[in-house]
Amino acid sequence: MPAVQETIEQVKAIDVDQYKYGFVTDIESEKGAKGLSEETVRFLSAKKNEPQWMTDWRLDALRRFQQMDEPDWARVSYPKIDFDDLYYWAAPKSVEGPKSLDEVDPELLATYAKLGIPLAEQEILAGVEPKNRVAVDAVFDSVSVVTTFKEELKKAGVIFCSISEAVREYPDLVKKYLGSVVPITDNYYATLNSAVFSDGSFVYIPEGVRCPMELSTYFRINEQNTGQFERTLIIAEKGSYVSYLEGCTAPQRDENQLHAAVVELVALDDAEIKYSTVQNWYPGDKDGKGGIYNFVTKRGDCRGKNSKISWTQVETGSAITWKYPSCILRGENSRGEFYSIAVSNGHQQIDSGTKMIHLGKNTSSRVISKGISAGKSENTYRGLISAHRKASNARNFTQCDSLLIGQDCGAHTVPYIESKNASAQFEHEATTSKISDDQMFYCLQRGLSEEEAVALIVNGFVKDVIQQLPMEFAVEAQKLISISLEGSVG
Amino acid sequence: MLEIKNLHARIAEDETEILRGVDLTVNAGEVHAIMGPNGSGKSTLSYVLAGKDDYEITEGEVLFNGENMLDMDPDERAAAGMFLAFQYPIEIPGVATMEFLKTAMNAQRKARGEDVLSIPDFMKRVKAAASHLNVSMDMLKRPLNVGFSGGEKKRAEILQMSLLEPKLCVLDETDSGLDIDALRVVSDGVNKLRSPERAMVVITHYQRLLDHIVPDVVHVLSKGKIVKTGDKDLALDLEKHGYAEYIDTAA
Numbered sequence: 201m202p203a204v205q206e207t208i209e210q211v212k213a214i215d216v217d218q219y220k221y222g223f224v225t226d227i228e229s230e231k232g233a234k235g236l237s238e239e240t241v242r243f244l245s246a247k248k249n250e251p252q253w254m255t256d257w258r259l260d261a262l263r264r265f266q267q268m269d270e271p272d273w274a275r276v277s278y279p280k281i282d283f284d285d286l287y288y289w290a291a292p293k294s295v296e297g298p299k300s301l302d303e304v305d306p307e308l309l310a311t312y313a314k315l316g317i318p319l320a321e322q323e324i325l326a327g328v329e330p331k332n333r334v335a336v337d338a339v340f341d342s343v344s345v346v347t348t349f350k351e352e353l354k355k356a357g358v359i360f361c362s363i364s365e366a367v368r369e370y371p372d373l374v375k376k377y378l379g380s381v382v383p384i385t386d387n388y389y390a391t392l393n394s395a396v397f398s399d400g401s402f403v404y405i406p407e408g409v410r411c412p413m414e415l416s417t418y419f420r421i422n423e424q425n426t427g428q429f430e431r432t433l434i435i436a437e438k439g440s441y442v443s444y445l446e447g448c449t450a451p452q453r454d455e456n457q458l459h460a461a462v463v464e465l466v467a468l469d470d471a472e473i474k475y476s477t478v479q480n481w482y483p484g485d486k487d488g489k490g491g492i493y494n495f496v497t498k499r500g501d502c503r504g505k506n507s508k509i510s511w512t513q514v515e516t517g518s519a520i521t522w523k524y525p526s527c528i529l530r531g532e533n534s535r536g537e538f539y540s541i542a543v544s545n546g547h548q549q550i551d552s553g554t555k556m557i558h559l560g561k562n563t564s565s566r567v568i569s570k571g572i573s574a575g576k577s578e579n580t581y582r583g584l585i586s587a588h589r590k591a592s593n594a595r596n597f598t599q600c601d602s603l604l605i606g607q608d609c610g611a612h613t614v615p616y617i618e619s620k621n622a623s624a625q626f627e628h629e630a631t632t633s634k635i636s637d638d639q640m641f642y643c644l645q646r647g648l649s650e651e652e653a654v655a656l657i658v659n660g661f662v663k664d665v666i667q668q669l670p671m672e673f674a675v676e677a678q679k680l681i682s683i684s685l686e687g688s689v690g
Numbered sequence: 691m692l693e694i695k696n697l698h699a700r701i702a703e704d705e706t707e708i709l710r711g712v713d714l715t716v717n718a719g720e721v722h723a724i725m726g727p728n729g730s731g732k733s734t735l736s737y738v739l740a741g742k743d744d745y746e747i748t749e750g751e752v753l754f755n756g757e758n759m760l761d762m763d764p765d766e767r768a769a770a771g772m773f774l775a776f777q778y779p780i781e782i783p784g785v786a787t788m789e790f791l792k793t794a795m796n797a798q799r800k801a802r803g804e805d806v807l808s809i810p811d812f813m814k815r816v817k818a819a820a821s822h823l824n825v826s827m828d829m830l831k832r833p834l835n836v837g838f839s840g841g842e843k844k845r846a847e848i849l850q851m852s853l854l855e856p857k858l859c860v861l862d863e864t865d866s867g868l869d870i871d872a873l874r875v876v877s878d879g880v881n882k883l884r885s886p887e888r889a890m891v892v893i894t895h896y897q898r899l900l901d902h903i904v905p906d907v908v909h910v911l912s913k914g915k916i917v918k919t920g921d922k923d924l925a926l927d928l929e930k931h932g933y934a935e936y937i938d939t940a941a
């Protein structure tokens with residue numbers, strides 16, 4: 201794979217001691233009042249010009265949230281979050297709803313340019329063929345600042361806009377599907393998100409349409425002490441197809457910051473959704489100070505027969521990751537996939553995995569998880585595979601591999617398997633390995649540097665999953681993994 | 691090419707001394723064989739030359755083309771032309787042999803300030819070297835050394851050696867695990883690399899390898915010291931009479 205070579209080149213070219221995306225954009229911003237209250241929710245909803253039903257939905261969620269307790273079953277530890285010490289709304293002053301590109305604040309455009317995100321519609325990702333264009337929804341703190349290629353997508357019948365705009369412009373679709381996969385009361389963080397979600401993307405692919413380009417959303421947290429609560433909803437009508445990619449970064453700060461997202465996917469008969477994430481929130485410094493708390497609920501509903509949802513994630517950032525992208529396999533013959541690379545270094549804590557809930561007949565799922573732990577980090581795979589009474593002939597294959605680099609990190613695998621149907625067949629394989637001193641010495645003896653040796657072995661370890669990423673992001677992901685593991689040996 | 695002077699080395703962890711004053715000079719174009727009883731320090735000597743950090747040098751020096759080799763990192767030594775064919779080659783899971791070869795060749799080229807190989811150039815070299823050593827393309831697609839038989843591992847070592855074109859080749863028991871035919875193939879591969887610019891140190895227990903790779907000089911290493919040096923007949927003598935005579939000399 202030439203990508204390995206490229207990875208090495210790129211790692212070398214970058215100042216690796218620094219989280220590359222740690223800069224702060226100096227931009228005038230407007231914040232709501234501090235604290236979580238009915239007033240906060242009303243303020244937020246008003247800011248977005250939301251209809252009454254949306255405000256009521258949020259308030260309902262808030263009331264329920266106030267009666268819930270923070271879960272403590274995950275293998276992560278952090279000081280209690282004071283929800284009254286956070287801001288729930290921050291937006292660059294210059295933004296009043298999404299605009300066309302030439303109206304966007306140049307300071308914001310510069311920020312995205314610095315992050316390597318192509319916002320200009322004629323621009324393309326480095327090294328990518330012009331035909332592989334990517335439409336981007338750029339979310340900065342609590343608001344979407346711009347969505348590219350909207351008009352062109354509209355011609356194909358595809359709706360791609362911010363969720364705020366969708367609430368105003370397509371209320372019937374939003375009402376029908378919002379909360380239908382992840383109910384308001386699903387879990388603590390999802391309920392919080394339902395009350396205060398700020399922005400995110402809305403995608404609607406009409407019947408029989410193959411989305412003509414890759415869609416992607418880029419999340420950026422800039423403001424201090426501000427939580428980001430993204431909400432994304434993707435609906436694929438019968439026989440449609442969409443591939444969607446999400447990326448995220450945040451400035452380097454000493455305080456921890458909260459990111460609590462909800463993503464809902466709905467695939468109807470014969471539809472396919474491919475959802476990829478490259479998560480690179482600020483992970484904290486080498487002593488474990490700062491970093492993003494990433495509590496995320498992602499769930500896809502294979503509602504129709506023969507539908508397919510596949511999650512691919514490359515997780516390298518965040519101080520804490522709590523995330524289990526899941527599939528509800530409701531339609532007959534539906535299929536769920538989860539491909540994950542979770543890299544932890546320094547003091548990062550990851551508790552991540554998936555749930556494959558087999559409800560319909562002849563449903564199948566596949567889980568490939570690759571955990572890499574280095575430094576003093578803890579990396580847990582937690583996965584549930586279940587077959588309900590009617591899920592005859594359900595099939596699952598799970599492969600769960602951990603790679604340890606160094607002596608002070610931990611890797612844990614917590615698989616749950618529940619089967620209420622005798623014809624279900626679930627297979628689970630797990631391995632744990634280490635990059636040994638002998639392997640390092642062998643590689644060095646052949647002329648590889650320590651960085652090259654680790655990159656080579658790690659790239660070998662993750663390649664099954666990297667192959668699942670859209671091609672234009674695979675190299676990016678490999679580069680990210682190598683950077684995240686910088687300084688993990690020697 | 692290689693000058694080892696009064697080299698003392700111990701295990702870093704428990705400070706046990708293994709090499710106790712090794713003196714050895716190998717000139718360009720020469721092939722030296724090192725023989726000696728199990729545990730006498732042959733592999734340790736090869737690891738110390740390659741820069742493995744399990745060992746500490748307590749005395750002496752090693753010059754490689756006049757430069758102090760002990761100051762160099764293992765990858766710098768490799769780029770300078772030092773190659774070790776391991777007695778026990780290490781498995782690298784997930785990394786195709788072909789990929790490993792390319793990464794290693796290009797890493798050394800870059801370290802020496804040379805251009806990286808183009809893919810066609812690389813493929814041409816690999817195909818030629820592999821066919822000389824009876825290594826199949828299928829094997830090159832498999833992860834390096836993973837599930838390779840003992841003989842396949844040794845052939846893969848020599849394949850790497852011929853592609854990396856080192857100046858100093860240290861072969862640690864490359865003959866062990868090889869069947870009779872493979873021994874000939876591998877020896878031919880090694881002989882092909884003999885040249886006036888290249889030096890070789892061949893560690894072995896058996897004359898059968900030296901029948902194929904005929905050495906210029908033979909040394910006996912015992913208890914961390916070279917106790918006897920002779921020509922190729924010394925190996926024949928050892929084959930007949932064993933080490934007893936020389937070990938006594940050492941005591």
Ligand SMILES: Nc1ncnc2c1ncn2[C@@H]1O[C@H](COP(=O)(O)OP(=O)(O)OP(=O)(O)O)[C@@H](O)[C@H]1O
Nearest residue numbers: 701708726727728729730731732733734735744777
């Ligand atoms: N890293 C190490 N830790 C502990 N003991 C070691 C280590 N390296 C070498 N030794 C010991 O040092 C001695 C010399 O070992 P070495 O492998 O160099 O012998 P050798 O001459 O290559 O033997 P053989 O012919 O069996 O391959 C042995 O007693 C061995 O157990």
Ligand SMILES: [Mg+2]
Nearest residue numbers: 732733734777
């Ligand atoms: Mg040995």
